Amino acid sequence: MFPFSDTTLAVFGPGLLGGSLLLEARARGVREVRVWARSEKSLEKVRERRLADSASTDARETARGADLLILAVPVGAMAGLAGEIVRAALPANAVVTDVGSVKAAVLAGAGEVCRRAGVAFVGSHPMAGAETPGLEAAKSGLFQNAACLLTPDASTDHAALEKVDAFWQALGCRTSRLGASHHDEVVARISHLPHLSAVAATLASFRPDASMAQFAAGGLRDTTRVASGLPSMWREILMENRTAILPALRDLHRVTGELLEILTEADDDHLLVYLEEARRLRATRYA
Amino acid sequence: MFPFSDTTLAVFGPGLLGGSLLLEARARGVREVRVWARSEKSLEKVRERRLADSASTDARETARGADLLILAVPVGAMAGLAGEIVRAALPANAVVTDVGSVKAAVLAGAGEVCRRAGVAFVGSHPMAGAETPGLEAAKSGLFQNAACLLTPDASTDHAALEKVDAFWQALGCRTSRLGASHHDEVVARISHLPHLSAVAATLASFRPDASMAQFAAGGLRDTTRVASGLPSMWREILMENRTAILPALRDLHRVTGELLEILTEADDDHLLVYLEEARRLRATRYA
Numbered sequence: 001m002f003p004f005s006d007t008t009l010a011v012f013g014p015g016l017l018g019g020s021l022l023l024e025a026r027a028r029g030v031r032e033v034r035v036w037a038r039s040e041k042s043l044e045k046v047r048e049r050r051l052a053d054s055a056s057t058d059a060r061e062t063a064r065g066a067d068l069l070i071l072a073v074p075v076g077a078m079a080g081l082a083g084e085i086v087r088a089a090l091p092a093n094a095v096v097t098d099v100g101s102v103k104a105a106v107l108a109g110a111g112e113v114c115r116r117a118g119v120a121f122v123g124s125h126p127m128a129g130a131e132t133p134g135l136e137a138a139k140s141g142l143f144q145n146a147a148c149l150l151t152p153d154a155s156t157d158h159a160a161l162e163k164v165d166a167f168w169q170a171l172g173c174r175t176s177r178l179g180a181s182h183h184d185e186v187v188a189r190i191s192h193l194p195h196l197s198a199v200a201a202t203l204a205s206f207r208p209d210a211s212m213a214q215f216a217a218g219g220l221r222d223t224t225r226v227a228s229g230l231p232s233m234w235r236e237i238l239m240e241n242r243t244a245i246l247p248a249l250r251d252l253h254r255v256t257g258e259l260l261e262i263l264t265e266a267d268d269d270h271l272l273v274y275l276e277e278a279r280r281l282r283a284t285r286y287a
Numbered sequence: 288m289f290p291f292s293d294t295t296l297a298v299f300g301p302g303l304l305g306g307s308l309l310l311e312a313r314a315r316g317v318r319e320v321r322v323w324a325r326s327e328k329s330l331e332k333v334r335e336r337r338l339a340d341s342a343s344t345d346a347r348e349t350a351r352g353a354d355l356l357i358l359a360v361p362v363g364a365m366a367g368l369a370g371e372i373v374r375a376a377l378p379a380n381a382v383v384t385d386v387g388s389v390k391a392a393v394l395a396g397a398g399e400v401c402r403r404a405g406v407a408f409v410g411s412h413p414m415a416g417a418e419t420p421g422l423e424a425a426k427s428g429l430f431q432n433a434a435c436l437l438t439p440d441a442s443t444d445h446a447a448l449e450k451v452d453a454f455w456q457a458l459g460c461r462t463s464r465l466g467a468s469h470h471d472e473v474v475a476r477i478s479h480l481p482h483l484s485a486v487a488a489t490l491a492s493f494r495p496d497a498s499m500a501q502f503a504a505g506g507l508r509d510t511t512r513v514a515s516g517l518p519s520m521w522r523e524i525l526m527e528n529r530t531a532i533l534p535a536l537r538d539l540h541r542v543t544g545e546l547l548e549i550l551t552e553a554d555d556d557h558l559l560v561y562l563e564e565a566r567r568l569r570a571t572r573y574a
Contacts, residue, residue, distance in 0.1 A: 127504040147502040176502065189492045190503040194510035196546055197488035199565040204484075204539040205476045206568035213572035215434040215463065216477040217414040221573060222509040223481035228569050231562035239555050246550060252491040253543045259483055260536050268526050275518035278486040281493035282515050285500035286508055 002163070002170035008032040010066035012059065012081055014046050016130060017099045018072030019138025022051040024171050027140055036062035038073075045135050059084035067091055068167060070124075071098035071110060074233070075240055079109035086117035095160040097124045097167075101187060102241045103151040103180040120160035123151035123180060125187070126173055131228040141172075148173035149187075151180040181244075188244035195234060196249055198227040289450070289457040295319040297353035299346065299368055301333050303417060304386045305359030306425025309338040311458050314427055323349035325360075332422050346371035354378055355454060357411075358385035358397060361520070362527055366396035373404035382447040384411045384454075388474060389527045390438040390467035407447035410438035410467060412474070413460055418515040428459075435460035436474075438467040468531075475531035482521060483536055485514040 009030050011018045014037050025033045035052040036059050037043045043055040056062050063069055063085040071078045078098055085096060096114050100106045103123045114121035128146040130137050148168040152161050165175050178186070202224040206213060213220060238245060255274075262270045296317050298305045301324050312320045322339040323346050324330045330342040343349050350356055350372040358365045365385060372383060383401050387393045390410045401408035415433040417424050435455040439448050452462050465473070489511040493500060500507060525532060542561075549557045 127502055129504060129506075146504060149502060186496075186499045186502060189495060190499055190507045193492050194488055194503075194506045196543075197484060197491075198506075198510050199561060200539055200542040200546060201481055201484035202565040202569050203542045203561070204535060205480050206571070207538070208476060209473075210568050210571040212473045212477055215414055215436060215473060216481075216572070217416060217433060219416075219481045219485075219513040220477045222512045223485050224565075224569055225509045225573075226506040227562075227565040228573065229562075229566070231559055231566055234562050235555055235559045238550065238558060239553065242550050242553060246547070248491060249543070249547050249550060251494070252487055253540070253547050255487040255490045256483075256536070256540045256543050259487060260533075260540050263525065263529050263533060263536060266526065266529060268522055271525060272518055272522045274486060274490070275514075275516075275521050278489040278511075278514040279516070279518055281497050282489050282511055284493070284497045285503070286512075286515065 002166040004028045004030045004170070006031060007068055008034070008066045010034040010036065010062050010069045011052070012036045012062070012069065012071050012085075013073035014042055014051070014135050014138075015072060016133050016135070016137045017126065017128070017142075018070070019051065019135040020128075020140065020142040021070060021072065022046070023138060023140040024143065026051060028170070034062050034066060042135070060088040063088035063090065065089065065091065067094055068163070069094065069096045071096065071100070074236055075100040075102055075106055076236060078106055079113055082110035082113040082121075086114055086119050090119060093159065095120045095122060095163050097122045097164045099124060099126055101125055101191065101237050103149075103183045105240050107151065107153065107180045115155055120157040122156060122161050122164040124164055124168065125149045125151070125183065126168060127191070131226065131230075133230045133233060143168070144172035146173050148175045149183050150175055150177045151183045152177055153180065184241050184244040188241055188248045192238060192241055192245050193248040193252060195226050195229065196238070196245070197252060198224050202227040289453040291315045291317045291457070293318060294355055295321070295353045297321040297323065297349050297356045298339075299323045299349070299356065299358050299372075300360035301329055301338070301422050301425075302359060303420050303422070303424045304413070304415070304429075305357070306338065306422040307415075307427065307429040308357060308359065309333070310425060310427040311430065313338060315457065321349050321353065329422070347375040350375035350377065352376065352378065354381055355450070356381065356383045358383065358387070361523055362387040362389055362393055363523060365393055366400055369397035369400040369408075373401055373406050377406060380446065382407045382409060382450050384409045384451045386411060386413055388412055388478065388524050390436075390470045392527050394438065394440065394467045402442055407444040409443060409448050409451040411451060411455065412436045412438070412470065413455060414478070418513065418517075420517045420520060430455070431459035433460050435462045436470050437462055437464045438470045439464055440467065471528050471531040475528055475535045479525060479528055479532050480535040480539060482513050482516065483525070483532070484539060485511045489514040
């Protein structure tokens with residue numbers, strides 16, 4: 001079990017994930033909880049809800065003496081933030097981790113900054129989220145039963161990896177380990193591609209006459225749900241992982257073209273093959 | 288309000304929709320509830336659950352004297368069944384309706400059979416369903432708050448239309464009326480296209496390594512949910528409505544291709560425009 005009562009936790013970025021981490025830390029009696037945000041305005045919301053023992057816009061001050069430091073900011077901001085953090089006096093066993101949805105870029109950025117400074121870094125990706133961003137949407141239980149992918153490499157400190165693994169498990173995550181590039185390929189297929197598919201389905205379904213959606217049953221709602229995600233956040237994710245997404249998106253485009261050809265030719269036997277394969281594949285995961 | 292206590296209801300096909308209709312009729316005290324099924328095996332399940340006053344494989348016998356007759360069989364079987372039904376002695380105000388998910392074909396088939404025999408027919412499409420087919424999945428409340436599209440044409444008897452409308456409203460449906468061809472175009476966009484999109488997303492996401500889906504959050508599950516629908520049923524629906532689906536599927540293919548081009552070129556401004564349009568369009572229906 002993760003020793004919450006011995007830990008000083010510093011969360012950088014009180015958004016949906018960061019805010020939910022604060023709630024979990026509070027509920028579990030973490031010895032000291034600190035939060036850093038870019039703006040005073042964000043910190044006020046944290047203070048109002050008494051989510052942390054201290055709240056600051058100074059990353060070095062927030063990091064000083066912390067055992068576990070979690071980057072919960074956009075991936076593009078992580079390396080710069082890590083550069084501030086490693087300038088603070090940290091305990092020898094301090095570990096920096098993150099919640100970014102891409103991992104090769106994070107390891108090459110924040111991970112490399114930490115490695116050069118001799119600070120342990122472990123890449124994490126808890127597969128938890130919601131369409132609604134921000135601290136307002138933060139909630140306890142967000143990580144319960146979520147997969148959390150850890151992406152150690154040859155340079156990763158073993159004890160640091162175990163510590164981060166134990167932390168996520170304590171929050172209810174099912175942890176797994178895989179290489180950063182493999183991680184990025186996997187999430188391209190299971191998260192980023194579904195997002196692009198939902199966006200394309202929304203545009204094709206709603207554009208001719210959006211008012212017709214009033215007649216839809218649950219199929220339209222669910223197939224398009226994630227297209228309500230925050231555009232600025234998803235732009236960043238999709239751009240950062242575009243190398244891994246491109247082959248997946250090419251597959252989606254090709255399959256859509258095949259279905260179009262099948263339907264154009266009224267090839268119902270072939271159509272059935274596609275419908276059956278999709279149902280069979282999906283049944284491997286969902287009952 | 289629909290006069291359940293005066294009605295002899297005949298349901299043809301005790302599947303998910305037909306079975307749910309039987310449950311609703313029972314709960315609302317319909318005077319007499321009859322059911323027809325193609326096989327004795329299906330009827331046994333109806334009898335076990337005491338869902339009808341009588342159950343038969345003889346369509347004429349089931350129809351005789353009924354006021355409201357509902358075809359809940361696959362669309363391809365409706366015209367043949369209507370041919371049996373109109374040979375029965377029916378009250379002057381008897382109305383035949385259906386639950387088929389395409390309407391132009393139904394009106395040209397079962398509708399035309401009824402019209403020639405001087406029996407009132409009204410096309411109906413309750414937008415309710417589930418991935419699990421069959422009587423086992425039937426439940427009361429299935430129609431509650433569902434849209435139900437009625438597709439009258441110039442030949443539709445006014446009293447019959449009002450009767451069918453009142454029936455669906457009594458079951459909790461939000462009824463609307465539109466032409467059969469318009470209906471088929473609308474459901475192509477809001478139901479059939481989402482289905483094909485879910486099938487394509489499932490194939491593109493799961494094919495490389497289906498076991499990776501264990502790491503997915505709710506996005507993959509929801510985006511692909513309807514791809515678990517019964518392949519044989521969806522083959523029929525997609526083939527029957529292929530003329531209306533083709534322009535919608537062409538749009539989906541084109542948009543997917545545009546997203547692929549945008550990502551290939553790393554055109555993040557353009558990507559944001561797509562993400563924002565999708566979010567805005569979806570917000571017209573879903574909060």
